[in-house]
Amino acid sequence: MKSRAHRFKENAAASLANPVLQANLRTAKGKFVDKRAIAIKELDDFEATREAAKDIRNRVLEHLDLWLEKFEEVACARGAKVLWAKDGEEVCRLVVEIGKQHGVKKAVKSKSMLSEEAGLNQALEAAGIRPVETDLGEYILQINDNEPPSHIIAPVVHKSLDEVADLFAKTHKTPRKTDIPALTREAREVLREHFLSAEMGISGGNFLIAETGSVALVTNEGNGRMVTTLPRVHVVITGIEKVIPTLEDLATLMRLLPRSATGQSISNYVSLLTGVKAAGESDGPEHLYFILVDSGRAGLVGSEFQDMLRCIRCGACMNHCPVYQTIGGQAYGWGYPGPMGSVLTPLYTGLENALDLPHAATLCNQCGVVCPVKIPLPDLLRRLREKQLENHLRPWFERMALKAWAWVAERPSLYALATRFGVRYLAWLAGGQKSIPLLGIAPGWTQGRDFPAPEGKTFRELYRARSR
Amino acid sequence: MTSREDILARLRARLNRSEANAAAARAALEATLAAKAIGPRPAIDTQKSALAGRLIEKSLAQSSTVDCVASLAEAPAAVARYLATNGLPAQAVVWPALAALDWAGVGLAIQARGAVDADRVGITGCFCAIAETGTLMLCSGPATPATVSLLPETHIALVPASRIVPAMEEAFALARAELGALPRAVNFVSGPSRTGDIEQTIVLGAHGPSRVHLLLIEGA
Numbered sequence: 001m002k003s004r005a006h007r008f009k010e011n012a013a014a015s016l017a018n019p020v021l022q023a024n025l026r027t028a029k030g031k032f033v034d035k036r037a038i039a040i041k042e043l044d045d046f047e048a049t050r051e052a053a054k055d056i057r058n059r060v061l062e063h064l065d066l067w068l069e070k071f072e073e074v075a076c077a078r079g080a081k082v083l084w085a086k087d088g089e090e091v092c093r094l095v096v097e098i099g100k101q102h103g104v105k106k107a108v109k110s111k112s113m114l115s116e117e118a119g120l121n122q123a124l125e126a127a128g129i130r131p132v133e134t135d136l137g138e139y140i141l142q143i144n145d146n147e148p149p150s151h152i153i154a155p156v157v158h159k160s161l162d163e164v165a166d167l168f169a170k171t172h173k174t175p176r177k178t179d180i181p182a183l184t185r186e187a188r189e190v191l192r193e194h195f196l197s198a199e200m201g202i203s204g205g206n207f208l209i210a211e212t213g214s215v216a217l218v219t220n221e222g223n224g225r226m227v228t229t230l231p232r233v234h235v236v237i238t239g240i241e242k243v244i245p246t247l248e249d250l251a252t253l254m255r256l257l258p259r260s261a262t263g264q265s266i267s268n269y270v271s272l273l274t275g276v277k278a279a280g281e282s283d284g285p286e287h288l289y290f291i292l293v294d295s296g297r298a299g300l301v302g303s304e305f306q307d308m309l310r311c312i313r314c315g316a317c318m319n320h321c322p323v324y325q326t327i328g329g330q331a332y333g334w335g336y337p338g339p340m341g342s343v344l345t346p347l348y349t350g351l352e353n354a355l356d357l358p359h360a361a362t363l364c365n366q367c368g369v370v371c372p373v374k375i376p377l378p379d380l381l382r383r384l385r386e387k388q389l390e391n392h393l394r395p396w397f398e399r400m401a402l403k404a405w406a407w408v409a410e411r412p413s414l415y416a417l418a419t420r421f422g423v424r425y426l427a428w429l430a431g432g433q434k435s436i437p438l439l440g441i442a443p444g445w446t447q448g449r450d451f452p453a454p455e456g457k458t459f460r461e462l463y464r465a466r467s468r
Numbered sequence: 469m470t471s472r473e474d475i476l477a478r479l480r481a482r483l484n485r486s487e488a489n490a491a492a493a494r495a496a497l498e499a500t501l502a503a504k505a506i507g508p509r510p511a512i513d514t515q516k517s518a519l520a521g522r523l524i525e526k527s528l529a530q531s532s533t534v535d536c537v538a539s540l541a542e543a544p545a546a547v548a549r550y551l552a553t554n555g556l557p558a559q560a561v562v563w564p565a566l567a568a569l570d571w572a573g574v575g576l577a578i579q580a581r582g583a584v585d586a587d588r589v590g591i592t593g594c595f596c597a598i599a600e601t602g603t604l605m606l607c608s609g610p611a612t613p614a615t616v617s618l619l620p621e622t623h624i625a626l627v628p629a630s631r632i633v634p635a636m637e638e639a640f641a642l643a644r645a646e647l648g649a650l651p652r653a654v655n656f657v658s659g660p661s662r663t664g665d666i667e668q669t670i671v672l673g674a675h676g677p678s679r680v681h682l683l684l685i686e687g688a
């Protein structure tokens with residue numbers, strides 16, 4: 001999918017001005033945050049479990065080349081074919097080739113973020129293969145002219161019941177329904193036909209298990225099971241970083257993933273899929289393909305951003321982010337919103353294409369605190385800001401201002417003088433009020449808020465007066 | 469260079485891979501696979517009755533329903549009662565592995581095969597059940613097709629009390645001991661299929677069953 005991250009400020013302003021979106025965001029926020037807070041209490045030692053999960057993910061990343069070779073060896077021994085893709089374009093080419101080879105006319109898809117990254121649906125359509133999204137949220141987006149998702153696990157969190165009701169009535173040509181169970185029922189019936197008639201199923205993968213050569217799929221709706229059980233071809237598309245060593249490691253990670261994502265103790269369906277249909281079996285695919293995708297991931301291995309590759313895509317960071325809660329996911333402009341997206345989008349699409357994202361954070365560390373695999377998201381965002389400066393990607397006045405500030409800050413007596421002048425100027429500007437409504441030298445700052453007025457003395461002055 | 473070689477070459481370069489350190493790293497990898505280390509986990513009372521109690525409690529919390537019978541022979545009658553109570557037809561598709569039970573004796577028209585779209589009720593056993601989260605572990609195979617727990621609106625699972633294990637770790641250990649390798653599909657099922665996609669309102673029966681009924685067999 002084409003990134004719109006370079007237009008973040010406009011996108012965010014539009015989100016702030018959208019009353020429907022604002023109302024939906026307010027409802028969603030409480031549900032995710034409260035349910036997670038209750039669910040993690042079921043674990044006797046949540047912190048130790050996070051630490052263990054972090055270790056599991058790190059252990060693989062330290063020797064990712066060898067773990068991938070191991071996974072490939074075991075998966076192939078069970079009858080799967082393992083393919084590799086350098087980028088989204090290659091993912092599209094491989095899936096289209098597989099589709100053509102097996103005479104596929106329709107492909108049912110269970111949620112795959114990588115297929116969003118690659119723009120796979122458009123490629124399939126161009127090749128005459130009809131892609132059908134089957135996760136209810138993704139389906140709603142697809143029939144709404146391929147609208148981009150706003151959350152990695154709740155893609156239509158921004159949509160109201162009314163919008164969905166209109167969309168279903170229009171697309172399915174049925175009487176407009178306004179209750180959620182009836183709409184869900186309608187989608188079930190429409191999509192059931194597709195499950196039964198598709199020749200190919202395409203899924204993502206939550207984890208690849210090296211020990212058994214399996215993919216682990218976590219869903220609530222059961223669409224993941226349908227997609228991997230009924231069609232005769234199953235294609236798994238995952239990033240190369242998704243490998244974990246053993247089934248025991250899966251057990252540990254599964255204590256964290258659903259709790260962090262939706263606040264469930266466990267998702268309804270966790271499926272481990274290994275190899276192809278066995279002799280005598282009445283269901284299951286005859287062909288299983290894994291497409292292991294790089295798309296910028298290998299470049300993060302061994303880098304200062306390697307920690308990001310631990311991500312298990314739960315969405316807790318965005319659910320808890322004050323910026324995400326205010327603007328929603330679509331403003332971020334690519335498939336991954338919130339703090340994890342603000343790190344991944346510049347790293348995968350180019351620093352220069354997402355200049356605002358690393359700044360779209362208060363660095364409050366809510367994301368770091370809730371991350372089940374302990375990714376230091378604020379540190380990574382700060383490093384991206386540094387990279388922008390090093391690569392001369394910030395505006396000249398910002399670079400000059402920082403240089404000037406650094407020059408002054410390195411000279412304590414000059415710094416004291418400058419701040420004394422500064423606070424007195426601001427106090428004068430406030431004219432006895434507690435805040436300044438318009439700041440002449442930085443009007444952007446006071447566009448949406450007042451600037452708090454200083455009392456008239458610097459901290460150092462107050463401190464000195466007090467210690468006397 | 470193929471994409472495989474290209475990606476692996478870049479990873480090796482980034483990880484400073486050499487002939488010398490590869491051997492040690494491979495040994496560490498094999499050691500990790502062999503160790504199968506278990507992470508921190510919640511304490512669970514592993515007494516037989518406590519395991520069953522927890523399985524029931526957690527299953528109910530997931531909107532499943534639960535019934536108990538003393539022996540496997542009593543299962544068909546309990547299934548018939550459940551179907552009658554819920555206004556469902558006295559017919560079902562059943563795992564071939566359970567075909568030998570006396571279904572006809574209680575008036576149930578049973579077909580032992582994989583499920584198709586028209587089937588309204590599917591009856592399965594389970595490989596084991598997990599007390600920690602109230603989860604069924606279903607293993608696919610010719611006698612245990614995965615569709616039976618997936619396509620029908622109603623899924624009834626026979627759960628022998630002797631097959632309740634504390635957690636996923638024990639379930640995997642059991643699979644290794646009894647099956648060797650994993651079957652094509654292992655499905656962990658925790659309650660009816662659901663979605664919360666529209667306004668975060670939970671609705672049961674998204675794509676899979678909207679009813680999951682556990683029949684606990686105390687003497688099996």
